[in-house]
Amino acid sequence: MSSSDSIKTVSRSLPSCLDAYQNLIEQILNDLTELGWQKNDLFGVRMALEESISNAVRHGNKEDPTKQVHVECQLSPSRFWARICDEGEGYESAAVPDCCSPENLESPGGRGLALIRAYMSSVEHVDKGNCLTMEKKVSQ
Amino acid sequence: MATLSRIKVNESSGVSVIRFQDEKIIDPESIQQLGFELFDLVEKDQRSKLVLNFSNVDFLSSAALGKLITFEKKAKKAGAELILTNISPEIFQVFAITNLDKLFQIKDSEADALAVL
Numbered sequence: 001m002s003s004s005d006s007i008k009t010v011s012r013s014l015p016s017c018l019d020a021y022q023n024l025i026e027q028i029l030n031d032l033t034e035l036g037w038q039k040n041d042l043f044g045v046r047m048a049l050e051e052s053i054s055n056a057v058r059h060g061n062k063e064d065p066t067k068q069v070h071v072e073c074q075l076s077p078s079r080f081w082a083r084i085c086d087e088g089e090g091y092e093s094a095a096v097p098d099c100c101s102p103e104n105l106e107s108p109g110g111r112g113l114a115l116i117r118a119y120m121s122s123v124e125h126v127d128k129g130n131c132l133t134m135e136k137k138v139s140q
Numbered sequence: 141m142a143t144l145s146r147i148k149v150n151e152s153s154g155v156s157v158i159r160f161q162d163e164k165i166i167d168p169e170s171i172q173q174l175g176f177e178l179f180d181l182v183e184k185d186q187r188s189k190l191v192l193n194f195s196n197v198d199f200l201s202s203a204a205l206g207k208l209i210t211f212e213k214k215a216k217k218a219g220a221e222l223i224l225t226n227i228s229p230e231i232f233q234v235f236a237i238t239n240l241d242k243l244f245q246i247k248d249s250e251a252d253a254l255a256v257l
Contacts, residue, residue: 018168043199043230050166050201100239106209111202111238118237 007035010073016061021053028073035077041139044119045080051112052084052132060086060130080136090128146174155189155257157250160196165204175207182218189257193250195226212244223253
């Protein structure tokens with residue numbers, strides 16, 4: 001993303017607990033609303049942030065209070081980009097079972113990644129798998 | 141029945157119609173409490189016909205989906221019938237992305253559900 005497209009950046013380090021990030025998500029969504037984003041696209045951004053940060057807390061950092069989740073976002077009228085990093089050991093995203101296959105349908109977990117991928121234009125795991133970058137272009 | 145904080149239950153011709161108190165079902169403690177309250181409906185109260193009305197809900201996380209799946213399994217095990225209704229297009233898309241529209245019985249409205257229960 002070129003610096004001329006970037007209107008606002010958000011950067012925060014959060015504790016590894018599941019009730020520590022809702023205010024940040026609301027702030028990002030408010031900023032996107034001010035940049036003209038509509039309800040449909042905001043729903044997808046909320047879902048991707050909720051699932052990626054909770055995954056980082058739960059699975060990446062195992063809710064270890066000594067570890068943090070690092071969130072960096074770039075927001076513009078046409079594009080949302082985020083990088084979510086945990087301080088865990090990393091993992092191989094390709095090894096995550098398909099939550100939507102018939103044999104896994106009744107499993108209570110494992111849907112976060114599928115939802116992130118469905119709502120974002122692109123998703124990439126980087127480093128040793130403990131960082132996720134995602135991007136969404138606003139719907140035309 | 142214990143005091144409910146995450147759901148409201150009304151009876152309609154022998155059918156338990158359940159509505160959610162939260163518009164956004166994301167808080168982990170609320171989701172856990174939601175699970176307890178839903179599970180008790182089939183396991184303690186032994187209700188056999190249930191409608192879960194989503195008209196108040198404008199967002200839910202995958203953790204909330206997990207609780208609903210567990211509820212569905214417990215209802216099935218207890219021989220209870222469960223129908224989901226009044227799901228907004230955005231929430232329905234979440235069910236469709238995760239193929240859960242194939243797991244749950246879903247109707248457009250409470251009236252449609254009551255007609256078959």
